[in-house]
Amino acid sequence: MSPIGLNHxxxxxxxxxxxxxxxxxxxxxxxxxxxSIELILNSVNINFxxxxxxxxxxxxxGLFFSLFIIAxxxxxxxxxxxxxxxxxxxxxxxxxxxxxxxxx
Amino acid sequence: xxxxxxxxxxxxxxxxxxGILAVTxxxxxxxxxxxxxxxxxxxxxxxWMQYEFIAAVQIIVYVxxxxxxxxxxxxxTHTGGMDMPAALKSRKLFAALAVLSGFLLTVTQxxxxxxxxxxxxxxESNVRAIGLGMLGTGEGGFALxxxxxxxxxxxxxxxxxxxxxxxxxxx
Numbered sequence: 001m002s003p004i005g006l007n008h009x010x011x012x013x014x015x016x017x018x019x020x021x022x023x024x025x026x027x028x029x030x031x032x033x034x035x036s037i038e039l040i041l042n043s044v045n046i047n048f049x050x051x052x053x054x055x056x057x058x059x060x061x062g063l064f065f066s067l068f069i070i071a072x073x074x075x076x077x078x079x080x081x082x083x084x085x086x087x088x089x090x091x092x093x094x095x096x097x098x099x100x101x102x103x104x
Numbered sequence: 105x106x107x108x109x110x111x112x113x114x115x116x117x118x119x120x121x122x123g124i125l126a127v128t129x130x131x132x133x134x135x136x137x138x139x140x141x142x143x144x145x146x147x148x149x150x151x152w153m154q155y156e157f158i159a160a161v162q163i164i165v166y167v168x169x170x171x172x173x174x175x176x177x178x179x180x181t182h183t184g185g186m187d188m189p190a191a192l193k194s195r196k197l198f199a200a201l202a203v204l205s206g207f208l209l210t211v212t213q214x215x216x217x218x219x220x221x222x223x224x225x226x227x228e229s230n231v232r233a234i235g236l237g238m239l240g241t242g243e244g245g246f247a248l249x250x251x252x253x254x255x256x257x258x259x260x261x262x263x264x265x266x267x268x269x270x271x272x273x274x275x
Contacts, residue, residue, distance in 0.1 A: 003106070003108075003109060004108065004109055004112045005221070006219050006221065007214055007215060007219075008112065008116075010214045011211055011214060012116050012119070012120070012149075014207060014210045014211060014214065015120055015207065016119060016120065016123055016142075018203045018204075018206055018207045018210075019120065019123040019124055019127055019203075020123070020127070021199075021202075021203055021206070022127055022199050022200065022203045023126070023127025023128075025195070025198075025199035025202065025203070026127070026191040026195055026196055026199045027127070027188075027191070028188075028189070028191065029132060029188055031132065031136075031174060031177055031178055031181065031182075032127075032132060032135055032188070034174065035126060035127070035135060035136065035139045035174065036127055038139065038143070038166070038170060039123055039126070039127070039139070039142065042142075042143065042146050042166075045146075045162075046146065046149065049150065049153055049155055049158065050153070053153050053154075053155075053226070054219070054221055054222070055219060055220065055221065055222050056222060057222055057224055057225070057226035057227065058222070058224045058225070058226070058227050059227065059244065060227060060229055060233060060234065060237055060244070061244070063155060063157075063158055063229060063234065064234075064237060064238065064246050064249075066158060067158065067161065067234075067238075068246075068249055068253055070158075070161055070162065070165050070166070071165075071253045071256075071257065072253070072256065073165075073166075073170070074165050074169060074170060074257075075256055075257055075260035076260075077170045077173060077174070078173065078260055078261070078264050079260050079263055079264055079267070081173055081174070081177045081264075082263070082264040082265075082267040082268040083267055084177055084181065085177060085180055085181065085268050086267050086268055088180070088181040089270075094181050
């Protein structure tokens, strides 16, 4: 068995990304959609750190990128949850099928 | 197999298994807990890669912040004890097909591509180096994005308050 290399990390993050995409396509609840987005963002972070570790170990750029992604993901989750709570107040539901006021 | 390889496969199994359960379980609270396990496994993977600072940030921000926020929003919006309705069979089938084909395509591309693995000695990623890089303005400095992110966090905070505040004239 070969030692763990870049390919192992990339396949792991690809699997995590597509697990998130599957959740995004099948779920109908806004909170679970948000969870799928978190999985997708984390797979991106794994990619940045793996490229930094294996291809550019003399720099720290990938690490800074994933730090900024974590900060932006936190801001995005907070705004999304504020919108979800506001939607629940006005529609009494957080199903995406019920949130169709902006459709037409 | 050396111990590092075994630890990597255990962490991968934790991340992917908890991730699959988080997107397929029909109990929403359990989905949040499985997401917590998956994120903790990712923090363990960062420890495995010897990026200790970012692993700590992952635990603090994701496990301590975002998952707690998600659990509170479940408490506020979920009508207790009910399972979520299952997704349509056809939707599940097509989503699985799309996901599998995308996964196979990407994995084929990854295994065919040969990366130039660098043999250079790794720079130490201690907190001092990260802090100097974060506030540096020269080459390899990230002072401008750091300031922009601080503005973004401030505006997100104000935006959250404006969106979620109760309008007294409506209620």
